[in-house]
Amino acid sequence: MDVKAAEQRVQELHDTLNKYSYEYYVIDRPTVPDSEYDRLLKELSTIESEYPQLQTPDSPTQRVGGAVLDAFQKVRHDVPMLSLGNAFDEADLHDFDRRVSQSIGDAAYSYVCELKIDGLAVALKYEDGLFVQGATRGDGTTGEDITANLKTIHSIPLRLKKPYTIEVRGEAFMPKQSFIALNCIRDERGEEPFANPRNAAAGSLRQLDPRIAAQRNLDIYLYSIGNPEAIDAESHSEGLDLLDSLGFKTNKERQVCKTIEDVIDYVKRQSEKRMDLPYEIDGIVVKVNSLSQQDELGFTAKSPRWAIAYKFPAEEVVTKLTGIMLSVGRTGVVTPTGVLQPVHIAGTTVGRASLHNEDLIREKDIRIGDMVVVKKAGDIIPEVVSVLLDRRTGEEEEFHMPAECPECSSELVRLEEEVALRCINPQCPAQIREGMNHFVARNAMNIDGLGEKVIALLYRENLIKDVADLYTLEKEALIQLERMGEKSADNLLAAIELSKQNSLERLLFGLGIRHVGAKAAKTLAMEFGTIDRLKEASEEDLTAIHEIGSKMADAIVLYFEQPEVAELIEKLKTAGVNMTYDGPMRVQVAEGDSPFAGKTVVLTGKLEQLTRNEAKERIEALGGNVAGSVSKKTDLVIAGAEAGSKLEKAEKFGVDVWNEQQLMDELMK
The missing domain is CATH 1.10.287.610 (Helix hairpin bin)
Structure with missing residues (x-):
């Protein structure tokens, strides 16, 4: 041949x-x-x-699986993969529906209900129809490149039926039969079995050797399009139909529901069928169907307002409460945790459960030695829900919170309007360690290799006393530590060095300023640009920002007034940690000063001079809000080459339309 x-x-x-x-x-x-x-x-x-x-x-x-990888590369998602808010009963679903109705007004709306597959969320990128990259959700902003492993899933097309450039999202999972077969093999080899199909799927896709993933018979259902502007669809259900036509596998159990009562009926039916499905589900995802209404509803810092996950009632079991241990968080809150006789629940073995606070312990009359009912709230967090009073023997002990911090022996206080007891000693070792754990977390400074145990060890050995000391660690000291070889030390120091380049918002979030979450940190970074400018901001300067309330502003001012904070910032500067925001600054613009200020803008078609993400950031920096679909509330559409139905819809609604050159002319002013 x-x-x-x-x-x-x-x-x-x-x-x-x-x-x-x-x-x-x-x-x-x-x-x-x-x-x-x-x-x-x-x-x-x-x-x-x-x-x-x-x-x-x-x-x-x-x-079939290619070469073994040395490590997974990081992938930054063009559009964040946000988590969903949870609903646990019909009342929560009605509350969700009421919020949707209040936001949309008199307009008609419907929902799409889909099974919530219990697996690993992934994003798949296609360029001109060719599968080029697959990544885990990670922290929602940054995931890991697992393309080689995802290629082993036969239901993922390597080339689409049409040459779309598109990002799709779905849930990779292990079918029940594959899970049973895998655990039989592990049992025969004397290996520990996987606790549940979700862990098995996640473990399979995070193998550095793709040949292992290829042996695990994984599957996937696609459930959304990450860049809906790439398609001509008016609704989520149309988008799923398009995925079908391109060769993707979507779950046919989905249903469009006109009312929340229809949603509740769907939930009930699927709950009854749950055990008969060939894969595990842990709930139902409910989404507003119209894409323009999704844009109108928008997002909170953590989740979309147009979707919610109904979680099936958690499995409940009975076990013995053998003790209560106390932990001190980074803000000084002292939290009681129940120590249990280990028990199997919802696919995992549980030895501890949340008791929340002393008031809850009193309210439920929980005593050490009680037989208690434990459930996993949302199938995630174990929680003591009740006591079996008729099983008491008289030997149970009442529990009382101490007057002193269990870590540093400082007096515990209950601040006004707070339920929790709090240690207010800023030098409390537990608070310092927890603050460090927060500082190095993925959505903060993202320092790989610095887990809780490593930080505790570094602190115990007096190698670090605050987060700035992380940047003074030396290899010679690290390799003396237990289980810290040369390679581990080199990797850790490299990760610490890399974190110096992070943009300001990660540092601000990592510092753990009270009430300042990841979204507020990004807003502050965009607004002030440098940490020095933020340090000088007054409460009035801060509350002038739309997203910053008086409570947060007061906490920020108080934080930067502390002498020890000024010392910490200087130590971080000396170490070479970046103190500047790397993205486009948000300028103060009033309507009239910028054509984008206070306006809703939609991008459609192919842009030649900017990526869509760059255009979005530039427009938002000038006070605009970039939406994914055209509605009557859209103020401006930027139409690149090959613009489709969104351009037609804009012309139908009489929305202003610019070409790319008009956009560039305005951005260059």
């Missing part, structure tokens, strides 16, 4: 194998036996071995 004939045969095999794979893995209607698929795949592999230049990234042979 010459090269030309081989090239033609390779394309024929691509088409045939992709067709058979789609029939088998996506629509579950195979037309040939497995032996025929295997025969053709072997033929393709043979040709590619003879003509390596014919092997392409979308070849069916690339699903």
Whole structure:
């Protein structure tokens, strides 16, 4: 076979194998036996071995697992993968519906209900129809590149049926039968079995050797489009239909519901069917169907206002409360935690449970030695919900919170309007350690290798007393520590060095200023640009910012007034930590000073001079709000090349339309 004939045969095999794979893995209607698929795949592999230049990234042979990776690369999501707010009962669903109704007004709206698959959230990127990258959700902003592992999932198309440039999101999971088979193999090998399919799926996709993932028989359901502006769809349900047409696998159990009562009926039906499904689900996701209404509803700092996850009632078990331990958080709050006789619940073994605060312990009359009912709130956090009073023996002990901090022995106080007891000693070791844990977390300074145990060890060995000391650590001291070899020390120091380059908002969030979350930190960084300018800001300066209230402003001013904070900032500066915001500054603009101030702007079509993300950031820096779809409330549409239905809709509504050059002319002023 010459090269030309081989090239033609390779394309024929691509088409045939992709067709058979789609029939088998996506629509579950195979037309040939497995032996025929295997025969053709072997033929393709043979040709590619003879003509390596014919092997392409979308070849069916690339699903079997490639070379072992040294490490996963970080991937920053173009659009954050936010988590969803939770609903635990019908009242929560009605509250959600009421909020939607109040925001939308008199307009009609509907919902799409989908099964909440219990797996690992991933984002898949396609360029001109070719699968180029797959990443984990991570912290929502930054994930890990697991492209090689995701290629082993046969229901993920390596090339779409149409040449779309699109990002799609879904849930990779392990079917129940695959999970059972995997644990049987692990049991035979004397290995510890996985606790549940979710852990098994996550563990499989985070293997550095893709061949391991290829053996695990994973699957996926796609549930959304990360860049809805890339498609011509008016609703979420239309978007899912488009995914079907491109060759993706979506869950056909979804349903459009006209009212919240229809949603509740759907929840009840699926709850009854839950155990019969071939995969695990832990709830139902409810989304407003209209994309323009989704834009209108917008987002909080953590989640969209147009969607909610109904979580199935948690499994409840009975066990013994053997003790109560106390922990001190970074803000000084002392929290009691119940120590349990280990018990299996919702797929995991639980040995501790939340008791929240002393008032709750008194209210429920929880005593050490009680038999208690434990559940996982939202299938995540174990919680003591009640006591079995009829099982008491008389030997149970009442619990009383101490008057002194269990860590530093300082007096505990209860601040006005607070339930919790708090240690107000700023030198409390527990607060310092927890503050460090917060500082190095993924959505703060993101220092890999600095887990709680390592920080506790560094603190115990007097190598660090505050977060600035992290930047003075030396290899010679680190390698003397238990379980810290040369390579681990080198990796840790490299991660610490890399964190110096972080933009200001990460530092501000990492410092743990009271009431300042990740979103507020970004707002402050955009507004002031440098930490020195922020330090000089008055309460009036801060409250003049729309997102900053008086309570937060007061906390920021008080924080920077502390002499020890000024000393800490100087130590961080000396260490070379960046104190400047790296993104576009948000300028103070009033309507009339900028054509974007207070306006809702939609980007559509292909931009040549800026990426869509760059254009979004520049417009928002000038006071605009960039939305994903056109509605009657849209003020301006920027139309690039090949603009589609959004441009047509803008013209229908009489919305102003600019071309890319008009946008650039305005941005360059």
